[in-house]
Amino acid sequence: MTRLNPHVSVDCVVFGFDSRKLKVLLIEREKISSEDEKSHKLKLPGSLIFENEDLDESAYRTLKELTGLDNIYLKQFHVFGSPNRLTPEEDLNWLRSTSNTNVDRVVTIAYYSLIKLQDSDLTEKRIWHPVDEVPELVFDHNIIVKMALEELQREIRTEPICFELLPKKFTIRQMQDLYEAILGVKMDNRNFRKKIIPLKFLVLLNEKEKGVSHKPAQLYKFDRKLYEKHRKEISGFNL
Amino acid sequence: MTRLNPHVSVDCVVFGFDSRKLKVLLIEREKISSEDEKSHKLKLPGSLIFENEDLDESAYRTLKELTGLDNIYLKQFHVFGSPNRLTPEEDLNWLRSTSNTNVDRVVTIAYYSLIKLQDSDLTEKRIWHPVDEVPELVFDHNIIVKMALEELQREIRTEPICFELLPKKFTIRQMQDLYEAILGVKMDNRNFRKKIIPLKFLVLLNEKEKGVSHKPAQLYKFDRKLYEKHRKEISGFNL
DNA sequence: AAACTTAGCGTATTTTTTACGCTAAGTTTG
DNA sequence: CAAACTTAGCGTAAAAAATACGCTAAGTTT
Numbered sequence: 001m002t003r004l005n006p007h008v009s010v011d012c013v014v015f016g017f018d019s020r021k022l023k024v025l026l027i028e029r030e031k032i033s034s035e036d037e038k039s040h041k042l043k044l045p046g047s048l049i050f051e052n053e054d055l056d057e058s059a060y061r062t063l064k065e066l067t068g069l070d071n072i073y074l075k076q077f078h079v080f081g082s083p084n085r086l087t088p089e090e091d092l093n094w095l096r097s098t099s100n101t102n103v104d105r106v107v108t109i110a111y112y113s114l115i116k117l118q119d120s121d122l123t124e125k126r127i128w129h130p131v132d133e134v135p136e137l138v139f140d141h142n143i144i145v146k147m148a149l150e151e152l153q154r155e156i157r158t159e160p161i162c163f164e165l166l167p168k169k170f171t172i173r174q175m176q177d178l179y180e181a182i183l184g185v186k187m188d189n190r191n192f193r194k195k196i197i198p199l200k201f202l203v204l205l206n207e208k209e210k211g212v213s214h215k216p217a218q219l220y221k222f223d224r225k226l227y228e229k230h231r232k233e234i235s236g237f238n239l
Numbered sequence: 240m241t242r243l244n245p246h247v248s249v250d251c252v253v254f255g256f257d258s259r260k261l262k263v264l265l266i267e268r269e270k271i272s273s274e275d276e277k278s279h280k281l282k283l284p285g286s287l288i289f290e291n292e293d294l295d296e297s298a299y300r301t302l303k304e305l306t307g308l309d310n311i312y313l314k315q316f317h318v319f320g321s322p323n324r325l326t327p328e329e330d331l332n333w334l335r336s337t338s339n340t341n342v343d344r345v346v347t348i349a350y351y352s353l354i355k356l357q358d359s360d361l362t363e364k365r366i367w368h369p370v371d372e373v374p375e376l377v378f379d380h381n382i383i384v385k386m387a388l389e390e391l392q393r394e395i396r397t398e399p400i401c402f403e404l405l406p407k408k409f410t411i412r413q414m415q416d417l418y419e420a421i422l423g424v425k426m427d428n429r430n431f432r433k434k435i436i437p438l439k440f441l442v443l444l445n446e447k448e449k450g451v452s453h454k455p456a457q458l459y460k461f462d463r464k465l466y467e468k469h470r471k472e473i474s475g476f477n478l
Numbered sequence: 479a480a481a482c483t484t485a486g487c488g489t490a491t492t493t494t495t496t497a498c499g500c501t502a503a504g505t506t507t508g
Numbered sequence: 509c510a511a512a513c514t515t516a517g518c519g520t521a522a523a524a525a526a527t528a529c530g531c532t533a534a535g536t537t538t
Binding site for chain 3: 509510511512513514515516517518519520521522523524525526527528529530531532533534535536537538
């Protein structure tokens with residue numbers, strides 16, 4: 001038996017929230033020959049890892065190149081490396097033609113990433129896909145998206161990561177909409193506020209929502225310092 | 240920049256519970272030359288992955304070889320692949336001498352695994368180490384153990400995995416001891432029972448504990464079918 | 479027989495969750 | 509400009525879950 005000696009890549013499931021739906025960033029795979037004009041499969045942003053590059057570093061690089069953003073929230077959540085994950089053949093042929101290496105097996109480390117849509121210049125609607133309407137992707141990327149969402153649903157209940165998807169200043173309603181979008185449930189606005197407002201790390205700003213066609217709501221911000229300070233008292237986030 | 244083309248291994252953090260403490264299975268690294276007689280570092284059980292071998296399969300194989308057990312609970316929880324994780328030099332020299340490949344970088348996929356100590360023949364005390372007294376291990380294995388424990392602490396609150404560590408038939412007290420050992424807290428026995436006993440998937444057996452020097456307790460078993468059936472009603476496990 | 483240990487049931491109190499009524503502050507429509 | 513409409517935001521009552529702790533029962537050990 002010989003030892004596995006694969007290439008290793010990172011793939012990123014980038015989530016964004018447009019104040020209605022949770023979306024995923026998908027890119028078109030590079031067209032190589034004209035013959036595969038018919039195929040319009042999309043893929044997750046990803047990259048092979050360089051020698052001497054740390055795993056996380058590689059994921060940050062990939063996202064930096066793609067979005068121009070630094071300081072993005074990134075979390076490794078699973079490794080995919082089944083011997084037959086590079087199927088169907090059609091996709092593998094495409095991979096062979098784009099990469100100059102002799103690919104036979106690629107182990108990929110999957111990350112999910114949360115970005116504030118407002119900050120990025122990636123606002124072209126084209127590339128963002130509602131997470132519940134993701135088209136067919138190359139290889140096992142559909143499975144990767146599914147697992148990323150499950151992971152996000154788990155994490156958002158106990159970790160203060162919703163603020164990575166919201167604008168710096170946000171309303172309680174926006175926060176509720178986000179939770180509803182991610183968890184796929186409806187919540188009672190009055191009970192939601194009652195749980196959220198007492199949280200010690202939410203700071204009420206002296207500023208109101210603008211440009212809405214109804215009573216403008218108060219804006220809040222997340223204070224990470226206060227969060228760290230009170231995290232013991234907070235028995236999780238529990239939403 | 241060249242592409243990373245590393246070897247890939249699996250490392251397993253094997254947990255066991257001896258009805259007092261949570262323990263981890265550690266093995267002695269193979270001695271190669273007589274000169275490193277002085278060094279007694281331990282390591283996690285692990286193995287390089289074979290070509291054409293699935294990742295999980297490789298972890299199962301490693302554990303099967305080690306414990307003789309099938310159907311072990313295994314969960315991948317993190318990948319470690321920093322370019323400089325194979326330090327200190329001393330450890331790397333040892334690795335070079337045991338492996339016939341030209342190792343310069345190994346990406347390792349870490350699993351944690353739960354076994355019923357009673358079922359395994361690995362009862363020699365020597366190899367089991369209390370999880371809070373793990374000695375210095377090779378490479379980054381101490382960090383891997385630490386992260387595995389954190390993952391276990393998270394998972395045991397919402398998933399029915401405590402039963403992987405308990406005997407098939409167990410008492411409520413044993414279950415409580417296990418939770419206390421893993422979470423590192425004391426719980427009130429009366430309140431613990433009140434939470435546990437109503438769970439629909441715990442089956443009261445018509446059998447009592449034996450060989451204890453006090454009032455013997457009722458034995459229970461876990462019924463996975465019932466668990467699957469009621470999992471919707473169970474808003475998590477929440478202990 | 480007395481002392482000791484853990485099992486196992488119960489009760490009272492506090493905290494958290496859930497359900498829902500209602501007014502206030504804006505915008506849009508006619 | 510008034511009426512209709514929408515969302516913000518406060519409050520109250522009831523149900524459910526978590527916490528604290530008293531006590532008896534059923535065994536073992538001395």
